[in-house]
Amino acid sequence: MRVRFRTIGPRSLTARVLLLATAWSALALVVISIVISQLYRQSAERAFTDLLRAQLYNVINSITIGSDNQLSGSPQLGDLRFSQPETGWYWIIEPLGTFAARPLSSSSLGTSNVSVPSILAVPFNNRYERFYPANDAFGNHVLVAETEVVLDGEGRAARFRVSGNLAVVEEDIQAFTRSLYIALAVFGLGSLVVNGLAILYGLQPLDGARRALERVRRGEAERLEGEFPREIMPLANDINALIESNRRLVERARMQVGNLAHSLKTPIAVLLNEARLLDKPQSELVRSQAEAMQAQVQSYLSRARIAAQRESLLARTDIEPVLERLVRVMRRLNPDKEFHLSVSPPGAALAMEQQDVEETIGNLLENAARFCETGVWITATPASEPQQEGDALRRTWVEMTVEDDGPGLEPDQIREAMKRGTRLDESKPGAGLGLSIVREITSEYQGMFKLTRGPRGGLMARLLLPGVTKSAA
Amino acid sequence: MRILVVEDDVNLNRQLSDALKEAGYVVDQAFDGEEGHYLGDNEPYDAVILDIGLPAMDGITVIEKWRAGGKGMPVLMLTARDRWSDKVAGIDAGADDYVAKPFHVEEVLARVRALIRRAAGHSSSEIVCGPVRLDTKASKASVDGVTLKLTSHEFRLLSYLMHHMGQVVSRTELVEHMYDQDFDRDSNTIEVFVGRLRKKLGVDLIETVRGLGYRMQAPTDAR
16 A cells, blocks of 8 residues: 655755745745834934924024014024025025014025915924925925924014925935845845755755665665664654564565465375376366466466565575585485586675575576586676666676586577476476576566576576675675 | 385375385375374385475474484475475485475386485496396386286385395395385295295395395305
């Protein structure tokens, strides 16, 4: 069963964390920029208002009613903009009510004036001041601070107004906002880079776990090894438990295959031999059917065995001890035949299950012993030639040969021999499945199996099998 | 020649025993490891056919116990588990050959013949003693090319003596190897069979070694 996770968004963890961190950073930066620029605007506007109010009271303090019943005085505001024309910075004093005097204004205003809104539109505040925006005759957008002051005991009063150019405030705010955006952008980019680095650093153990798993898959390690952070350790433990349970499953499957073999083969043997006692046509029928059953059982057993082997994760078999065991058996079974074994370099290993090596070489040895005149020669050497396609990822290869000095086979006999269950020589014992098992196992390991005529005139089986790399060894 | 068949499947055991009897052997049967081990330990067999997957005591243990006890008779192992590791385990335990199930009885017979011959030091399926030829494959004997008409007892006697050519074989040994365990044995009958066999052979190849038994050897070897 395959467990599926439904995922939303990108499949890469790095991309996910980066996306989320970036989205959050961007949102935070936008909000921060809005809030800061709003606060700055408020503060700049308040400062501007305070400046205008200060200028207004400066003007009030410097004006009196002279003996000629005219407004007199010249306010010194210390700001050149009040004396340069059309700056938007003005002061204006206008007599109110019955007080008939000439109004006064800064030289920057010239002969023009700034319009006054009605009291209803802009009422005075509790300090009897009012502030309002206006446009002067030169197109400047200005803020006006206004108050009305009684100038003497006779109750003569005047309206005092001071205006400042709002462009100053706007420019100030814009300059600030520009700097703010640059600073925030630098900060945002910086945090993106730091986030990225943090993610890479944080996810590094996952990459380590992946590499450890890769080593297991390639048969270079039995379990995930290494120190993992607290968050990944449970995952590594679970994977190790999975590998272990997989190994046990394979073991159990093999045991069941063995049991199945035992339970089916004895009844088939009984059927085969009982058929001898029947009359000819029935005897032939039962015998041929029992043989067909036997071939099926063998074929499915070998498939089950190969399937079990495919699931196994780790494979490493030292060549020499296995061959020595097989040769020892062959010598015992064939005391009149010679078996010559040569393995180079000593200590060479195959990236195969021991059982598969035994089945492959054992079947070839059995055939060779059956047909040889005097002896069998077995060699294992590192393969020198480049191998088949898709070899880039593979390790080294080992060439193994099993040669006899028997009659050998013609090319068309070799083709026939490679078919499942074929027995070329019915007079010699055997079920005929040996070679097809050899072929299936070698192809399962992406190896190669060929039959040729050997230098001694007999049959030579050449095998190319995966070796174990030095790093894995 | 006396053979022990240890196989838990009743039908297969019967088939093997019948075929062996048909081929002129004397056969004892056992259906589990313990019984098989006991018989092998106490009776002299010329060969044993032993299944590996047995109840009570598995075949590998049976062979190991026999070998540890000094029993050297040839053992043909029957195995359904035809993996090489199983074969290696069997041979390492002391078996002399194996046959994977399912098998044809003829194959088992051929292996048993070969094992018995090998144990007696003969490499060919035909054993020759002067003018007498014993064809172990066809269970036939001939003198100067003329086939002998022998009863099963006579054939067994000749076969045993020829397999042990040059050796002195006691009457008791002959009895033990010519009859199964249930037979009411009488060593005097051996003398009768030897007499008949001498007559049928026409040549005096069976020498009586006084007080010890009989020895068969080719005339050139005779003293």
